[in-house]
Amino acid sequence: MSINKRAELYIWLLLYSVHLIFTCEAARIIELSDRFLEYKDKDVWLVKFYAPWCNHCKRLEPVWSQVAQKLVNTDVRVARLDCNKYTSLAQHFRVGGFPTILYINKDKVVDYQGERLLSPILEFVRRVHGxxxxxxxxxxxxxxxxxxxxxxxxxxxxxxxxxxxxxxxxxxxxxxxxxxxxxxxxxxxxxxxxxxxxxxxxxxxxxxxxxxxxxxxxxxxxxxxxxxxxxxxRFPAFQRITYANFRQILATRKMLVAAVLEENQIGRLDTMRMEEVRDMLEALAENTKELYHDKFLFGWFPSTEIPYSIAMTELRLPSVIVVDPETYKYYLSSSADDPEDIIKLLDAIDKADPLPPSFGGNTLPYRIYRSYFDVSQNLKNMYRSSPVLTFVIFLIPTAFFAAICYLTCCSDFLESSDEDEDELEEEDDDHEKTD
Known part of the structure; x- marks a missing residue:
């Protein structure tokens, strides 16, 4: 390689390195302090309010870095604020849970309610900016x-x-x-x-x-x-259903027809059969719009938390469930793979002559049992993901509570024993005096 070419290569590498440094510097997430209110009106902000102990906040961190990189050439500044340190700011913006994402443009504050993924967060910014x-x-x-x-x-x-x-x-x-x-x-x-x-x-x-x-x-x-x-x-014919939009979907008052599926840790469906069920139900939603549009809304669950909570039991995967938004009753298709079977179920629900068998509901006994079921499922999922941590979390409070109970009971017993001994000594003294 000639000296000139080598020099050109070095210059190019130097310029590229400088470009990377400035790009990384510009894409850095801004760490806010309690002085944020003094300068917030000078820029447009997308702020993540977090707590260091919050696991959901930690899982959002790599996505938040991607958001900062994507918005580096815009006038939206990506930042985060530690609510443990700056509780007054968290109270000022009425932060009720972690993580909370707010778009802040002077007096306009918009709370992000979507999934904590790159694409929906960027789409949210495009909607609310301006x-x-x-x-x-x-x-x-x-x-x-x-x-x-x-x-x-x-x-x-x-x-x-x-x-x-x-x-x-x-x-x-x-x-x-x-x-x-x-x-x-x-x-x-x-x-x-x-x-x-x-x-x-x-x-x-x-x-x-x-x-x-x-x-x-x-x-x-x-x-x-x-x-x-x-x-x-407000929703298309076929919709991904998560906690972010589930209540809004029920607010349409349309019966929800959804495939119960499960994604793995990298965001892909676990099996080919699940992909086939999702694609089949999406095609069914598109092809039957004229027939079912006014009464049914189609979609799919990427995790089992919501459908298991509705059913108050673990369903087979994949399944197709139909949920009544008014009563929380649900119907199950006998086959998740057969569109004809799903159509028969929807026709039976639509005509109600007679209604197919339904399960669950939203009356007081069901609500009480659903709360118990949700807690037990959360504990089970916690144990599956981290058995040692779950054991420690529950062992320490249990041992502490047992120690308090033991000491309380023993102290009462010891006090009563001491009192008995004192009474016996007094009786002995009385006898001695009498003698």
Whole structure:
């Protein structure tokens, strides 16, 4: 290698090293202190509130580093705050659990309620950064938003298609759309685009939902209020179901048809059969939208915690479960692999002539037993993951409690023995005096 080429190589390596240093420096997570309130209004922040002893916080740490790297060239600063050290700040932002992720832009504070994974966190930042309604004059810019998100985290988007001559008879509807966007934009996109991007046949502005690759107009006869439309239509035909969205899915008041599956530690389904069941149920959801859309919502559980809690027992894997959001009763398909069997079950539930056998519920006895079952499952999972730690955690308090009980009982016994001895001595003295 010639001297010139060698020198060029050294210079290139030096420049690349400097680039890496500055990139890593820029991507560093900012450690906040109690002075945060003094300078928080100067920037836009994405803050993780954590506690050093919190295992969920520790599991989030590598994801948080990836978030910082992805947002390095944006005006959103990624930070974290130790709530053990700075309890006053945790109280100021009303942090009720760990980890808590907040988007903070001056007086606007938005609580992240999604999964603690890279893709949904970044999608959340894109939604809440800027105005609650994203306004586009270009249809292509709208398409980029509508097509964003991966397979498991794609959400419905609500679109205000604006007519150039004004809103016309949709004036009040547009006002309601703006109000709902202020409350819901942390979960779904709210977009304002020209009417020709959606439907050129309309002679006034209108509202649509975009999901599963299609625009569906708001039906004022079917939904008397706009919020009913938004709540009912905010999820696609097939949805990944976790604690982050489970309650919101039940709020649609649609029966939940879900595959009970389990992911491994690297986020993949345990078996090929589970993948086949998920793909089959997704295809069933897509192909039966016209038939079941109004009553059923399809999805899949990536872990067993929620379905086991609903059933209050361990289900076979994979399974297909149908949950009534009102009563918490559930129905089980006899086969998780056969779409015909699932369709028969859904038809029987829909027609209710007669209803198939159901299990569980949400009455007081079931709620009490469910609480007991959840605690026992948590203890079992804790023991499976770390038997030694579980043993130590429960052994020390048990031994401490036993020691307290023992000392309390023994002290009473010893005191009573001492009193008896004193009484005997007094009696002996009395006898001696009498003699």
């Amino acid at each position: 105005p609650s309604i994203k306004k586009f004059s270009n249809c292509e810019d709208m398409r980029k938003i509508l097509d964003s998100g991966d397979r498991d985290n794609r959400q419905a988007s609500f679109v205000l298609a604006t007519h150039p001559e004004g809103h016309g008879e949709a004036g009040e509807l547009v006002k309601n759309f703006t109000e709902h966007a202020e409350h819901m934009y942390a979960y779904n996109y709210f977009i304002d685009v020209p009417i020709h991007c959606v439907d050129e046949s309309k002679d006034h502005s209108w509202i649509y939902v975009h999901k599963d690759g299609a625009f569906v107009p708001y039906n004022s006869e079917k939904y008397q209020l706009l919020d009913q439309f938004i709540i009912s239509e």
